[in-house]
Structures are given as structure tokens and as C-alpha cells.
Amino acid sequence: MxxxxxxxxxxxxxxxxxxxxxxxxxxxxxxYGLTRKNEEFVYQLNKQLAAKGIAADKKSxxxxxxxxxxxxGQKKGQTAKAMFGTPTAYVxxxxxxxxxxxxxxxxxxxxxxxxxxxMMFFAIFSFMFGLIAFMNPGxxxxxxxxxxxxxxxxxxxxxxxxxxxxxxxKIMAPYKDKNTGKVVQRSLWARIGMIVLAFAIWIGxxxxxxxxxxxxxxxxxKWVYIILGIVVFGADLYLRTRFHIVNNVFAGQPRxxx
Numbered sequence: 505m506x507x508x509x510x511x512x513x514x515x516x517x518x519x520x521x522x523x524x525x526x527x528x529x530x531x532x533x534x535x536y537g538l539t540r541k542n543e544e545f546v547y548q549l550n551k552q553l554a555a556k557g558i559a560a561d562k563k564s565x566x567x568x569x570x571x572x573x574x575x576x577g578q579k580k581g582q583t584a585k586a587m588f589g590t591p592t593a594y595v596x597x598x599x600x601x602x603x604x605x606x607x608x609x610x611x612x613x614x615x616x617x618x619x620x621x622x623m624m625f626f627a628i629f630s631f632m633f634g635l636i637a638f639m640n641p642g643x644x645x646x647x648x649x650x651x652x653x654x655x656x657x658x659x660x661x662x663x664x665x666x667x668x669x670x671x672x673x674k675i676m677a678p679y680k681d682k683n684t685g686k687v688v689q690r691s692l693w694a695r696i697g698m699i700v701l702a703f704a705i706w707i708g709x710x711x712x713x714x715x716x717x718x719x720x721x722x723x724x725x726k727w728v729y730i731i732l733g734i735v736v737f738g739a740d741l742y743l744r745t746r747f748h749i750v751n752n753v754f755a756g757q758p759r760x761x762x
Contacts, residue, residue, distance in 0.1 A: 537575065538571070538574055538575070538578065539578060539583075541583060541584060541585075542574045542578065542583065542584045545574070545584035545585070545588070545591055546567065546570060546571060546574070546584075548591040549566075549567065549570060549591045549594060549595065550563070550567060552591055552592065552595045553566060553567070553595060553598075556595065556599060558599065566598050570588070570594075573587065574587070614670055614671065614674050615670075616743075616747055616749050617666075617669075617670035617671075617673050617674060617749065618666040618667050618670030618671075619666060619670075619743065620666070620670075620740060620743060620744055620749045621665060621666040621669045621670050621673075622662045622663050622665060622666025622667070622670075623662070623666070623736050623737075623739065623740035623743065624737070624740050625661065625662040625665040625666060626658060626659065626662035626732075626733075626736050627732075627733045627734075627736040627737035627740060628733070629658045629661060629662065629733075630658060630729045630730075630732040630733035630736065631729065631730060631732075631733030631734070631737070632733075633653045633658070633726075633729050634726045634727070634728075634729030634730035634732075634733060635730070637725075637726035637729065638726055638730075641726075644723060644725065644726060649718065650716075650718050650721050650722070650723040651713075651714040651715075651716075651721075652710060652713055652714045653723060654713075654716060654718070654721030654722060654723050655721070655722050655723065655724065656713075656716060656720055656721040656722070657713035657714065657716055657721050660709065660713050661706075661709060661710050661713055664705075664706060664709045665706055668702045668705060668706055669702060669706075671702075672698055672699060672702045675690075675698070676689075676690060676695050676698065
């Protein structure tokens with residue numbers, strides 16, 4: 505018997521096996537409550553995965569994941585084609601996933617950064633002066649010059665700090681170079697220089713607020729300072745959570761989302 509008829513017979517048996525296997529798979533997929541089109545998509549997906557020689561356990565993993573997504577998508581009126589495209593394209597995506605290009609990590613807009621930083625600075629200074637008053641009752645003397653412990657001074661310092669460091673956080677964030685398209689970051693020395701400059705300006709503003717007259721820079725008692733600090737701190741934490749504020753002076757760096 506020649507070699508060619510043997511190969512032909514073996515090929516025919518393999519085709520028959522795949523046909524029967526796919527037929528059996530078709531019965532199985534009908535049990536998942538998929539629409540007719542979605543069921544056909546899974547059936548074709550199974551055929552193409554088998555034709556590519558994907559290992560049984562890996563093929564099962566792909567199919568289970570796809571079926572789960574289709575079941576969830578059906579509840580929202582989504583079809584397999586809308587979710588995955590054609591079975592051929594989806595198989596290619598599963599078996600040869602493209603590497604995702606680096607993206608610039610999200611940074612909150614300037615207004616939110618400034619507000620977040622400003623509120624945190626206000627809470628810190630308020631709590632600090634209240635705590636100092638507990639340890640040294642004479643520090644909030646009603647007869648002396650209030651200086652930087654006055655409410656107006658604290659408010660100005662907080663607003664200035666919020667604006668300055670909100671701007672610094674914005675311009676220091678990684679960005680996409682227009683020429684290369686790559687995500688880059690300013691040099692270490694540039695970042696250090698910007699931070700030092702911002703602190704110098706902020707300290708200068710803090711020093712000037714100490715010259716404010718008492719008439720426009722009222723002072724209150726230690727309990728009010730403590731309560732103000734706690735309330736504003738709590739409000740800032742809510743604001744940060746509500747608007748997912750990232751890349752500011754106090755919050756952590758954003759995490760990559762997949």
C-alpha cells in the first residue's frame with residue numbers, strides 16, 4: 505500500500521474527528537442560554553481554536569471567559585460581533601495579543617489639585633496651631649499680634665500652597681512627547697528646581713501674612729482650630745475619593761488601570 509493513500513486516510517480520520525468534536529461542542533454551547541448569534545460565534549471560535557492546535561486546557565479557558573463575557577453582554581443588549589468582532593479576529597487577538605503602548609498616567613485637573621492641596625494645607629495649619637495652643641496656652645494671646653496664626657493668614661497660605669503645588673504637580677507629571685510619541689518626564693534637576701522655587705515663593709507668602717493687622721486677621725480659640733482642622737481634613741478625604749484625585753502633594757501616584 506502506497507504512502508499517499510495512508511496519509512489521505514489519516515487526514516480524513518482527523519477531519520472526521522474534528523467534525524464530531526465540533527458537533528458535540530455545539531450541543532454543549534446551547535446550554536449556556538446564549539442568543540443564536542452568540543452561540544454561533546462561540547461555535548466558530550471553538551472550531552478556529554481547535555484548528556490552530558490550541559491546548560485543550562487553554563482552549564477551555566478562552567471559551568469559558570468568552571461565554572461569561574457574552575452572558576454579561578447579552579443583559580446590556582450587546583452582541584458578540586460588537587464585543588469581539590469576527591471569530592477570526594478574536595482568535596488572533598487571543599493567541600497573539602498586541603503589547604499595549606505605554607500611556608501617560610492620569611493626572612487630575614488643576615482646579616481639583618489646587619483645591620485638594622489647599623484644603624489639606626488649611627487642615628494641617630489649623631490643627632497645628634490648635635495643638636500648639638494646648639501645649640502652650642499663651643501662644644494664642646488675645647492681646648498680642650496674631651500674625652501667621654490668624655484665620656486670614658492661614659487661609660491665604662492654604663490657597664497659595666494649593667495653587668502653587670497644584671501647578672507643580674501638573675507640570676511635573678509624565679507627558680507624551682509630540683515628536684517621538686513616547687511618554688517622558690522632565691529631568692530630575694528640573695523637578696528639584698521647580699519644587700525649591702515653589703517652596704521659596706510659598707515661604708515668602710507665609711512670612712508676609714504674619715504682617716497682617718489683627719483687624720483683618722482674626723484669631724479664635726484652640727478648640728475651634730482643632731475642630732476646623734479635623735472637619736476640613738475629613739472633607740478633603742471625601743473630595744479626593746469622590747473625584748479620584750491623583751498626583752497631588754499628599755495623595756499617591758495613580759495606578760495603571762487595565
